[in-house]
Amino acid sequence: MAAATPRLFQNGQIASAGAKELRAADVLVDENGEIVAVGVGLEVPSGAEVIDCRGCVLVPGMFDVNVHAREPGQEHKETLATCSAAALRGGVTGVVLMPDTAPPIDTGNLVKSAMDLVAELSAIPMWQAGCLTKGREGKEMAGFSGMASRGVPMLTDADRSVPCPDLLRRCMEYARDFDLLVTSHCDTPPLSKAGSINEGPVSYRFGLPGIPAISQEIAIDRDIRVAQHTGAKLHLQQISTARGLKSVQCAKEAGTPVTCEVSPHHLVLTEQDIRDYNTHFKFNPPLRPAADVEALIEGFIDGSIDVLASAHAPHTEFEKSSDFGSAPFGAAGLETAVPVMFDRFISKGIFGWDLLIERYSAAPRRLVGLNPVAIEEGTKAQFFVFDPEGETPVTRETMKTKSPVSPFLGKTLAGKVRGTALGVAWHSQE
Amino acid sequence: MSELKPRKDLLDIEGLELPEIEYVLSNAVPFKQLFQRSVKKVPTLRGKTVLNLFYEPSTRTSSSFEVAANRMSADVTNFTVSSSSVVKGESLLDTIETLQAMRSDYIVIRHQAAGVPNIVASHTGASVINAGDGYHAHPTQALLDAMTFREVYPDYQGRKMVIVGDVLHSRVARSTSTLFNKLGIEVGVLGPGTLIPPGRHDFIRRFRSWDEVFEWKPDAVYLLRVQLERQEGMFFPSIAEYHKMYGMNTERLVRMRQIGAYLMHPGPVNRGVEITDEAMRYERSLISTQVENGIAVRMAVLHWLKPETDTD
Amino acid sequence: MSDPADSLQEVILSPEEISAGVRELARQIAYRCAGDEVAFIGIYTRGVTLARRVAQALKEQGLHYPVGTLDISLYRDDFDNRGSDLPTLESSDVPFALDGIRVILFDEVIFTGRTIRAALDGLMDYGRPAKIELAVLVDRGHREIPIQPDYVAKRVGTTRDQYVKVRFREDDGGEEGVFLATPRKIPTA
Numbered sequence: 001m002a003a004a005t006p007r008l009f010q011n012g013q014i015a016s017a018g019a020k021e022l023r024a025a026d027v028l029v030d031e032n033g034e035i036v037a038v039g040v041g042l043e044v045p046s047g048a049e050v051i052d053c054r055g056c057v058l059v060p061g062m063f064d065v066n067v068h069a070r071e072p073g074q075e076h077k078e079t080l081a082t083c084s085a086a087a088l089r090g091g092v093t094g095v096v097l098m099p100d101t102a103p104p105i106d107t108g109n110l111v112k113s114a115m116d117l118v119a120e121l122s123a124i125p126m127w128q129a130g131c132l133t134k135g136r137e138g139k140e141m142a143g144f145s146g147m148a149s150r151g152v153p154m155l156t157d158a159d160r161s162v163p164c165p166d167l168l169r170r171c172m173e174y175a176r177d178f179d180l181l182v183t184s185h186c187d188t189p190p191l192s193k194a195g196s197i198n199e200g201p202v203s204y205r206f207g208l209p210g211i212p213a214i215s216q217e218i219a220i221d222r223d224i225r226v227a228q229h230t231g232a233k234l235h236l237q238q239i240s241t242a243r244g245l246k247s248v249q250c251a252k253e254a255g256t257p258v259t260c261e262v263s264p265h266h267l268v269l270t271e272q273d274i275r276d277y278n279t280h281f282k283f284n285p286p287l288r289p290a291a292d293v294e295a296l297i298e299g300f301i302d303g304s305i306d307v308l309a310s311a312h313a314p315h316t317e318f319e320k321s322s323d324f325g326s327a328p329f330g331a332a333g334l335e336t337a338v339p340v341m342f343d344r345f346i347s348k349g350i351f352g353w354d355l356l357i358e359r360y361s362a363a364p365r366r367l368v369g370l371n372p373v374a375i376e377e378g379t380k381a382q383f384f385v386f387d388p389e390g391e392t393p394v395t396r397e398t399m400k401t402k403s404p405v406s407p408f409l410g411k412t413l414a415g416k417v418r419g420t421a422l423g424v425a426w427h428s429q430e
Numbered sequence: 431m432s433e434l435k436p437r438k439d440l441l442d443i444e445g446l447e448l449p450e451i452e453y454v455l456s457n458a459v460p461f462k463q464l465f466q467r468s469v470k471k472v473p474t475l476r477g478k479t480v481l482n483l484f485y486e487p488s489t490r491t492s493s494s495f496e497v498a499a500n501r502m503s504a505d506v507t508n509f510t511v512s513s514s515s516v517v518k519g520e521s522l523l524d525t526i527e528t529l530q531a532m533r534s535d536y537i538v539i540r541h542q543a544a545g546v547p548n549i550v551a552s553h554t555g556a557s558v559i560n561a562g563d564g565y566h567a568h569p570t571q572a573l574l575d576a577m578t579f580r581e582v583y584p585d586y587q588g589r590k591m592v593i594v595g596d597v598l599h600s601r602v603a604r605s606t607s608t609l610f611n612k613l614g615i616e617v618g619v620l621g622p623g624t625l626i627p628p629g630r631h632d633f634i635r636r637f638r639s640w641d642e643v644f645e646w647k648p649d650a651v652y653l654l655r656v657q658l659e660r661q662e663g664m665f666f667p668s669i670a671e672y673h674k675m676y677g678m679n680t681e682r683l684v685r686m687r688q689i690g691a692y693l694m695h696p697g698p699v700n701r702g703v704e705i706t707d708e709a710m711r712y713e714r715s716l717i718s719t720q721v722e723n724g725i726a727v728r729m730a731v732l733h734w735l736k737p738e739t740d741t742d
Numbered sequence: 743m744s745d746p747a748d749s750l751q752e753v754i755l756s757p758e759e760i761s762a763g764v765r766e767l768a769r770q771i772a773y774r775c776a777g778d779e780v781a782f783i784g785i786y787t788r789g790v791t792l793a794r795r796v797a798q799a800l801k802e803q804g805l806h807y808p809v810g811t812l813d814i815s816l817y818r819d820d821f822d823n824r825g826s827d828l829p830t831l832e833s834s835d836v837p838f839a840l841d842g843i844r845v846i847l848f849d850e851v852i853f854t855g856r857t858i859r860a861a862l863d864g865l866m867d868y869g870r871p872a873k874i875e876l877a878v879l880v881d882r883g884h885r886e887i888p889i890q891p892d893y894v895a896k897r898v899g900t901t902r903d904q905y906v907k908v909r910f911r912e913d914d915g916g917e918e919g920v921f922l923a924t925p926r927k928i929p930t931a
Contacts, residue, residue, distance in 0.1 A: 207566025277545030323543040469867035
C-alpha cells in the first residue's frame, strides 16, 4: 500500500492475553505498519490519521486454525478474497486453510500453488495445511516431506477421520520425524453414517437419522491412543461432547502432547436451538445437548480446551436450501466468532478478553509454531478495535463471506469490530 | 362454530392444539356418514385443486387422499416423482416453483426426507398436508388411528395401546403416539432394543415381551409394518426370529381375545412377518375400519385447512 | 354480522308469539298436506328445533310427521370466506327414504335464500322427493335468489343491514324470543 500515513489510535483500552485488566493507552502505528509508541496522551504526529477509540478495546488479531476458504475449486462457495474480508470483519488476522479444496492439497507443489494464490488474493496471512492421505481418501500416505518443506503448519484430512487405524499409526510415525502436527477431525463413519443431527430425543422428534456422541468419542480415544503409542503431536478439532473432552483431559494428565479446539457454535448453541429443519444449524460434529455445552464452556475456561476455531465452512444458500438430511454440513463462522464470544461470555462477565485472546489468538499461533502477537512497541500492527457498545447485525447484506449461511443469521450480536489494523492497512468496518 | 386460529398446513402432530384435534376428529364423523348415502359427494371444494405430490410410492395413502378430495368435489392431480429423477433434494426449490405455477390450493406431499413438507409449506400459499416425510411424521395416519380408537372406545381417556415393531424408524409410531398422548391414551412399545428410540420418552412404556404386554392389558395392539428391505441383519437377525419374537400369531391371538384387545395396523401388512393369516381374520381387527376412517379424516382435514392462495 | 353490543335490539316475537307461530305453521301444513306422505327436514341448528316443535304440535292433533336433520355447511357457497369461526359439522340424519314423498324443509329465518339453496342441494343427495316445500318462522325479505317459503309464521320488513336473531330455549337457553338488531351507525372515515 503506497503512501501510507501514520495512524494514531487514541484513547482506547488495550487487551492482552496475560492481563485481566485492560490498559488505557494510545497506539501509534507508523507508515511502515509498525507499532512505534504505546502510551497515555501520545502526541499526534503531523499528517497522522487519528482514530478515536474512546470506549473501545484494542485486541490482538485473532488466529483461526480451522478455515475452509474453498479456493481453489469451489469458488462458488467462498474465495480467498471473500474469506479474508470475512476474517477482517471478525478481527481475525491469520488463518490456517484446510486442504479439502479441489484438488485436495496433498503435495508440496500443491501447497506452493495454494500459497501463491494466497499471496495474490488474500488480504491477510494464511497458512495452507496439507492432507494426511492422498486425495483425503484414507488409503495412502500423502507426500509429507514436500509439504513440510513448503511450511505446512499441520497435516489433516479435514472433516474426515483416517478410517484405518494402521494407516493413521504410520502417518503419525512418519509425521513425527518432520515434527509435523497431526490434526484429527474425529468421527467414526460406520456410526455417523447418514446422520445429520445429534442422536437422541431431538433427532427422534425430527425424524432424522442421528449421529451418536460415541461416533466422535471413539475416534478421539483411538487417535489419542495412537498418538501416545507413536509419540506424535496431535491436535483434535471441534470437540463437542463432555465425554470426548474427558478423554482429552485424561491424556493431558498422562503427559500426552495433545491439544484440542472447540468452535463457537458448540459453545453457544445446543441441539434444542435447531428449529423447523433450519439447515444453517447442521454441523459435523452436530450441535449437542445442553449438558455437553456446559462441560465445553467449563473446559474452555479451565484450559482443558486449548484453542477456539471457527470451523468456517461456507456453503451456498442454494446448497443449504435443500432438506436437512441432504444439506451439507457447516456454515460461515469467521466474522461471527469474536462477536458471538463477546455477546455470550465477555459482555456478561463470564470471562474476560484475556481468556479469549489466549484461546483464539495466542494458543492457536503457538500451536502452529508462530509467536503470539501483542500490542507492543516494535511489533507489526496486528490488532482490531472493538466497540463493546456497538452491535453486529448478522444479515445476508452485512456478511462479507460469499455464502451468508450462519446459525446466527437474523440476530444482532452485542459488540462490534470497528476495524482491523494489519501492518500499514486499516480495514475499517464502518 | 369453534374459535380456532385458521391453519394453513398440517405438517405434524406436535404443533396441533387439542381443540384443533377435537375439531378434525368430530368433523370426520359426519364425513364418514356421507359414505352411507348413495351420493357420497359434497360440493364443498368445487373448483379447488388438490395436488398429490408423492416422492415415495404409496398407492394406499395417495388413493385415500384422492378419494377424499374427489368426494369433496375438488380436482385432483397426481404427481409421482420417482426418486431417481430427484438429485438428492437439490431440485426441491425448482420443484416448488413449478408447483407454484400450477396454482394448487392443497398440496399433499410424501417425501423420503424428513422436513421437506415444512420447506414446501414455507414457500407456497397452498395448504400443505404432510402425507409422510422420512421418519418424521404422518399426521393424517395418527388422526385416523385416533378416530378408529375413539369409535370403539368412546371413553378413550386413560385407555392403553401398545405399538409393536420398528418404533425407531416409524413416522406412524411417532405421530400416533404423540397424538394418543395428547388425547390422554397411554402408549407402550414392544420391539427389539435396536428399533426403540434412544433417550427417554416419558409417555412411552417399553415392554420386552408379549408376556409383559398382556400383563399390562392394553385396549389395542398396533402392529407396525416391518421394513423388510432395510432391516434384516442389521437390526434383528432374521425375519423368522422377528416373527417368533414380535409377530401376531395364533397363541398371542388367544390372549388378545382374553383381554378383548383390538388390533390395528397402518397397512400394507406383511403376512407371515408381523402378522399371520389367521390374525388378519381376528374379529376385533380394525384394519379395514382404519382405511375407511382415513378417507373421512382426510376430508375433515381438507375442510379444515385454509389455503392462502391468491384469488386475484 | 353485527355485534349485539353495538346494536339496538327490538323484540319482534315474544315467547307466546313464537308458540302461536308454531301453531300457525302446524295449521297450514295440516291443512295443505292432508293425505300426503310428508316428512320434515330441519336445517341445523334452529331449523331442527322449529321442525320438532311443529311436528310435536301436529302430534297433539294425532298427525305423525317424521323429522330428519340436515347440516348444510358442506353445501354453502361462501366456504372461501370462512374466517376464524370454523364450522363444526353436525351429523345429518335422514332416517327415512325421501324418494317420492313430500318433504318440508324448516329454517327459522329466510333472508337471502342462499342457505335454502344449499339445503336443496344437500337434500337432493339423499334422494328424489316428489315435492319439496319450505317452512320458516320469519321471512325478513331481501332475497338474492328466486326461492320463496311456502309456509310463513311472520313476515317482517327489515333493512339490509339489520339482523334477525331467533333464540330458542333448546339451542340458546334462557329467554326465548325473536329480535331485530339494528347496528349503530358508525361514521365512516
